[in-house]
Amino acid sequence: MDSNVLLEVAIQEAGYEPGIAKLHNINISVKRGKLTGLLGPNGAGKSTALKGILGLLPFAKMTVDYGGASDKYAYVPEHPVFYETxxxxxxxxxxxxxxxxxxxxxxxxxxxxxxxxxxxxxxxxxxxxxxxxxxxxxxxxxxxxxxPDVYIVDEPFIGLDPRATKDFLELLEEERGRGAGVLMSTHVLDTAEKICDDFILISAGKVVASGTIDDIREVASLPEGSLFDCFDVLT
Known part of the structure; x- marks a missing residue:
């Protein structure tokens, strides 16, 4: 594995029961100091992919390899989990x-x-x-x-006010500065376009485009299009 790659994921197929795969042929690579955005409409398979990476799917033909000094990661779920006491x-x-x-x-x-x-x-x-x-x-x-070496973050902006969003993004930038990699699932496309280094767009459980914003524009045939425009065309 490239020394700059902190997380390499190869999903052949995965889902919640054998024979009914929700994901097909999805590859994810998170590099040192980089932020990769995992994008797609509701039901596309974003949360299923994250569960697969975390080892929470009952059916998965996939590999998950960590690079860097360790396999220490932090997962920030979309729905907060806590102990009541x-x-x-x-x-x-x-x-x-x-x-x-x-x-x-x-x-x-x-x-x-x-x-x-x-x-x-x-x-x-x-x-x-x-x-x-x-x-x-x-x-x-x-x-x-x-x-951690890797942050896996699911829809972090939901519920955050503008000031908390700013605080989060500042801390995220600091962590990337020390070499941490980030995989972030989000629907907030205007923010994603500004902060992500590359993107993986999935629809119906398959990758429809991946790479930098210019790569996404090329696949969408929108040379000057915004990420939202490309998302609309591709998904």
Missing amino acids: LTLWEHLSLAAAVYDMDENEFEELGRALLEKFRMTEVRDHLPESFSKGMRQKMMLMLGFLVK
Whole structure:
């Protein structure tokens, strides 16, 4: 594997039961310091592909190879998952323990993330009382806490207000700067066009175009088209 590739995925076919494949011949490559956008209409197979990468599909003929120093990754789900009896800080502390973080490092980074996402005042509150946006912020904080080689992010912008979106994008840029790779599924095409290095467009479980924005435009026969225009034509 190329030393710049942190995640290489080759899906021959995959789905939720044998004989009924939802995905066919999908290849995904996430490079060091790069952000790859996984795009497609509802039902195209984006979430199924992410579940396959995470090993959560009951039926999958595929390979998942991690490059870099380790196979440490962070998954930020579309729908926040949390323990009802643990506070925000206790969630962060649990994640730090799982990844065997140094206590002083955790305290410093944990406090910085609370400040960055403006959640310091609710650090000792239960997430059950949080709004959807606040719960999404918690998921992002858990991901950024562990400093993984690869981020796998599913629809991160849902529920985030403009300021939280800006904070998220700034942290993501910092992580890419240190060499982390990102695979992000999103419907927010105008933002994706601005921040992604390359794209994988899928429709009906198959790749219809992949590469840079210029590659996507070429396949769509829209030399000056926006990502939205190309998406509309190809999917």
